[in-house]
Amino acid sequence: MNSKFDATHPASDRRNSTARSQALFERALQVMPGGSTRATIFFHPHPPYAAHGQGSRIVDVDGNVILDFTNNFFSAIHGHANPRIVAAVTEAAARGISFGLPTEVEVDLAEHICARSPVFETIRFSNSGSEAVLSAIKAARAFTGRPAIAKIEGAYHGSYDHVEVSLDSKPGNWGEAAPAGTKYARGTPDAVVGDTVILPFNDADAAVRLLEAHGSRLAALLFDPLPSRVGLIPATPGFVAAIREATQRLGIVLIVDEIVCFRLSHGGAHPLWDLKPDLVTLGKIIGGGLPIGAVTGRRDIMEMFDVRPGKPAVPHGGTFTANPVTMAAGLASLRQLDQPAYDHLNRLGDHFRQRVTAAIAGTGLPAQVTGMGSLFRIHPHRRPVHDYRTAYPTDAEKALMGRLHPWLVEQGFLLTPNLSGALSTPMTEAEVDAVAEALAEGFAWAAAAGRAAA
Numbered sequence: 001m002n003s004k005f006d007a008t009h010p011a012s013d014r015r016n017s018t019a020r021s022q023a024l025f026e027r028a029l030q031v032m033p034g035g036s037t038r039a040t041i042f043f044h045p046h047p048p049y050a051a052h053g054q055g056s057r058i059v060d061v062d063g064n065v066i067l068d069f070t071n072n073f074f075s076a077i078h079g080h081a082n083p084r085i086v087a088a089v090t091e092a093a094a095r096g097i098s099f100g101l102p103t104e105v106e107v108d109l110a111e112h113i114c115a116r117s118p119v120f121e122t123i124r125f126s127n128s129g130s131e132a133v134l135s136a137i138k139a140a141r142a143f144t145g146r147p148a149i150a151k152i153e154g155a156y157h158g159s160y161d162h163v164e165v166s167l168d169s170k171p172g173n174w175g176e177a178a179p180a181g182t183k184y185a186r187g188t189p190d191a192v193v194g195d196t197v198i199l200p201f202n203d204a205d206a207a208v209r210l211l212e213a214h215g216s217r218l219a220a221l222l223f224d225p226l227p228s229r230v231g232l233i234p235a236t237p238g239f240v241a242a243i244r245e246a247t248q249r250l251g252i253v254l255i256v257d258e259i260v261c262f263r264l265s266h267g268g269a270h271p272l273w274d275l276k277p278d279l280v281t282l283g284k285i286i287g288g289g290l291p292i293g294a295v296t297g298r299r300d301i302m303e304m305f306d307v308r309p310g311k312p313a314v315p316h317g318g319t320f321t322a323n324p325v326t327m328a329a330g331l332a333s334l335r336q337l338d339q340p341a342y343d344h345l346n347r348l349g350d351h352f353r354q355r356v357t358a359a360i361a362g363t364g365l366p367a368q369v370t371g372m373g374s375l376f377r378i379h380p381h382r383r384p385v386h387d388y389r390t391a392y393p394t395d396a397e398k399a400l401m402g403r404l405h406p407w408l409v410e411q412g413f414l415l416t417p418n419l420s421g422a423l424s425t426p427m428t429e430a431e432v433d434a435v436a437e438a439l440a441e442g443f444a445w446a447a448a449a450g451r452a453a454a
């Protein structure tokens with residue numbers, strides 16, 4: 001086994017071959033379009049195939065050790081093979097993997113999450129964050145009797161048609177006076193775009209004007225206060241206060257998407273902005289690494305899912321929803337997330353941003369790091385970032401990231417292709433210092449490689 005960051009080979013930059021990953025990818029190409037099941041994890045020429053993981057590290061099928069800063073897209077907050085989660089999953093599976101009946105552990109997890117914030121009055125589980133978001137939107141439509149939603153330009157909320165609108169708007173099509181609704185997946189119906197109003201991030205006056213202009217047909221505003229694809233910069237307190245006031249006044253359900261940022265504190269993200277959402281969507285860390293999503297919030301809106309009066313306003317089921325293995329994993333994950341765990345993660349996140357900032361400054365290259373708590377994103381420029389447009393990389397910056405990301409993987413550091421990541425509880429300053437040095441070295445290498453190719 002080998003990588004730059006490997007306690008048994010600390011100074012080595014040798015790497016095993018990637019022959020086995022390559023062979024797997026060639027097999028995959030025969031049976032899966034593009035050889036992949038997830039658009040988000042593909043990169044050229046092919047990703048390494050994971051063999052096993054422990055704590056902060058993954059070992060790939062060729063024996064290379066990779067320090068994992070994606071933690072499966074911010075979901076594995078305790079890293080890999082966490083002993084308490086593994087034990088909980090093993091015990092639950094031995095009792096029966098899923099039933100066409102509810103189980104006690106579903107009630108346990110629901111109680112645990114609802115106890116974390118007074119906003120979480122009741123909760124409804126699903127199998128993914130995408131499903132949680134679409135369920136929340138359906139509940140908001142049923143509650144308000146209105147068809148449309150509003151969302152922030154560039155913000156990611158999963159794969160439901162409406163929330164994909166404007167996901168990859170570009171300078172050529174993103175509009176001037178107000179952000180344009182642009183299609184993401186080819187074939188998206190025009191009606192979907194027509195029922196989705198796009199707001200600029202952190203521009204309170206413009207956002208409130210748009211909410212007022214479309215208010216009578218808006219069921220919901222879907223809002224992430226730390227949206228990763230918008231640049232992983234926090235919403236300003238003034239923006240949050242303005243959209244909360246406007247949505248309340250206009251009868252629009254405010255859905256706060258905490259599928260990623262719930263990890264910021266014991267009570268989630270909304271308390272950090274002093275925000276009282278109507279609904280909150282959750283996912284990722286609440287499943288301990290297994291597929292999950294949840295909608296939670298105001299009892300009167302959540303009642304749209306209530307089956308008891310007969311046909312609910314919003315019928316919602318799912319063969320695997322709230323299966324006991326996922327519920328047990330989620331409970332084991334969240335029970336380990338006490339205040340010392342949050343303090344550790346948040347301190348390490350601050351250390352990360354300081355170290356990366358210092359390491360990049362040492363190179364004189366234009367780059368910066370954004371983020372909050374245990375979440376980070378590296379930008380290949382020094383422009384002040386306050387919304388999707390200021391974060392949006394130029395073609396040259398995209399090319400640089402396209403060189404840097406595989407180079408980092410080769411050196412044994414896994415970040416997402418847009419250079420974002422999340423820390424996990426088993427990490428220490430040693431891992432953070434190692435990736436800071438690798439990033440500085442990688443930026444210098446990628447810039448030089450770009451100049452050589454020009």
Ligand SMILES: Cc1ncc(COP(=O)(O)O)c(C=O)c1O
Nearest residue numbers: 128129130156157158259260283
């Ligand atoms: C903010 C946000 N919302 C929703 C989702 C969708 O969650 P899932 O991938 O579980 O469908 C994601 C996934 O990354 C996300 O980051």
